[in-house]
Ligand code: AHM
């Protein structure tokens with residue numbers, strides 16, 4: 001009835017975070033405030049994207065190359081700065097680290113009290129930016145351990161299981177925010193007329209098996225033979241569909257809802273693949289594990305991998321339990 005609709009319409013993100021924890025605990029207050037800030041960053045990026053083609057100076061390249069050796073787009077810089085300015089005012093975060101910055105960014109005025117670190121990829125799927133296709137932002141929140149505020153951020157070199165919150169924002173036909181604080185996975189949709197993320201699905205469970213496989217087959221001859229064998233298996237087995245958008249947030253969102261597997265394996269030249277552990281593969285692994293799926297490098301659960309450096313890469317095989325196990329058995333046993 002209408003009351004239920006109203007109830008659902010009123011579950012905003014910050015309220016939802018509080019509901020999952022002891023509302024008045026300091027931890028609940030902090031996490032609610034942190035998620036609120038992430039939502040604000042998402043709204044700012046979504047707003048800019050929705051007008052991008054109409055405005056001067058929003059799309060295209062800056063002419064710079066980032067630490068990863070990738071050409072930087074204007075939207076990458078904009079979104080990176082959005083997170084910085086939003087969290088500067090939060091008081092809670094002393095340090096941010098992102099795909100676009102070689103070293104962590106410190107906010108000294110927050111450091112005496114701000115004991116959290118935000119790790120993020122401001123724009124996931126950059127190659128989609130200039131074509132008005134789906135994009136994402138990925139985030140991970142960790143507690144800052146000890147007083148190690150040096151440039152290496154070595155206190156972050158612990159397993160992904162230590163994340164206290166993680167998720168992504170998907171800029172698609174609607175803007176969605178999906179998050180976990182270790183108590184299930186929940187999705188919110190931005191209602192542009194309210195300017196609020198409203199709860200759309202609680203406790204999302206990924207199917208144990210799906211029909212989608214999502215991988216860039218253009219890399220076929222750069223892969224290890226075991227991955228080629230897996231893809232040959234998929235080709236000769238009825239019932240698989242290929243889906244690959246160029247933005248893993250959108251591909252993994254599909255896998256979360258409908259099941260299947262997303263892979264970004266290593267190549268012979270780059271055995272660790274392309275994706276970065278701390279702000280790409282670990283946060284997505286946390287979400288998918290919380291939904292009942294798995295994420296592995298092929299040899300080790302992603303959440304057990306310990307970074308040795310800030311921008312460390314890992315191979316990624318993520319999705320439904322059975323589909324991930326299938327890929328794994330090709331890697332480990334050749335079939
Ligand atoms: P980005 O953060 O620089 O955009 O890189 C991550 C993206 C993923 O979203 C996507 O799955 C992958 O890189 C696409 O790379 P490729 O073109 O090599 O398949």
Ligand code: MG
Pocket residue numbers: 099121123124125280
């Ligand atoms: Mg990225």
